[in-house]
Amino acid sequence: MTDNDLFALDAPDCARALIGWTLRVEGVGGIIVETEAYDRTDPASHSFRGPTPRNGAMFGPVGRAYVYRIYGVHWCLNVVCGTEGSGQAVLIRAIDPSHGLDQMRARRGDVADRALCSGPGKLCQALGVTGAHDGLSLREAPFALIPPDEKPSQILTGPRIGITKGVETSWRFGLAGSPHLSRPLKAT
DNA sequence: GAATTGATGCGCT
DNA sequence: GCGCATCAATTCA
Numbered sequence: 001m002t003d004n005d006l007f008a009l010d011a012p013d014c015a016r017a018l019i020g021w022t023l024r025v026e027g028v029g030g031i032i033v034e035t036e037a038y039d040r041t042d043p044a045s046h047s048f049r050g051p052t053p054r055n056g057a058m059f060g061p062v063g064r065a066y067v068y069r070i071y072g073v074h075w076c077l078n079v080v081c082g083t084e085g086s087g088q089a090v091l092i093r094a095i096d097p098s099h100g101l102d103q104m105r106a107r108r109g110d111v112a113d114r115a116l117c118s119g120p121g122k123l124c125q126a127l128g129v130t131g132a133h134d135g136l137s138l139r140e141a142p143f144a145l146i147p148p149d150e151k152p153s154q155i156l157t158g159p160r161i162g163i164t165k166g167v168e169t170s171w172r173f174g175l176a177g178s179p180h181l182s183r184p185l186k187a188t
Numbered sequence: 189g190a191a192t193t194g195a196t197g198c199g200c201t
Numbered sequence: 202g203c204g205c206a207t208c209a210a211t212t213c214a
Contacts, residue, residue, distance in 0.1 A: 036195070044195070054210065074196055091195060121196055140208025163195055 003145055004139070007062040007081050011037035014081040018090055019155050020148035025127040030117065032092060033178040034159050036171055039080075040087035043165035047087030053186070058136040060088050065143065068135040068157040069125070074121030076128050079138060083136045093120050093161075093172075094180045103128075111168030118180045151176065156185035 006017055009185060015037035023029045038045035046055040046068070057066040058080055066078035066089050082088035095117045097104055104126040105118050117123045124130070138145050154176040159167055174185045 057200060069209065071196055076195060
């Protein structure tokens with residue numbers, strides 16, 4: 001699958017397909033092991049109420065990054081997908097750190113390896129993703145998105161985390177057996 | 189101009 | 202495992 005195919009998928013399909021891809025920012029990153037899907041029919045999604053200055057990137061061309069600040073402190077990285085203007089995005093929740101471990105530790109401080117990228121906020125800090133990356137294409141520097149070498153392992157599904165609305169929508173996807181998932185997932 | 193809200197992380201029990 | 206802190210952008214009046 002090419003990145004073009006990937007970005008054209010609707011959010012839930014794209015979120016599932018993203019598992020196993022390698023994401024790097026300036027050479028720092030790893031394999032994506034946990035994602036969540038959002039679209040504008042979803043009460044929990046930022047795009048639900050329509051375009052605003054903040055979520056504008058979500059309604060722009062696909063294949064771009066949508067980065068926003070949560071709780072005024074943390075950053076979250078999304079991938080815009082579907083079709084342009086459809087307001088769909090996939091939240092990158094966790095990766096398996098395999099590239100630039102030293103760089104991550106330098107940014108994250110001296111934490112356990114499993115804590116380096118096991119959450120959206122930590123992940124962005126470890127990779128150095130900030131609001132400055134909002135709206136940038138994932139196909140161009142400093143980003144790099146690399147397809148899986150082989151068929152990814154079993155992908156699990158479950159309810160999303162940390163939201164108050166639409167909790168029953170099982171649009172969370174994770175790589176089976178990864179130690180970096182924020183919560184265990186049940187096999188489908 | 190003021191109130192409210194978070195797609196979280198960390199520390200403590 | 203649970204509860205709390207945290208800060209700015211968004212939203213509403």
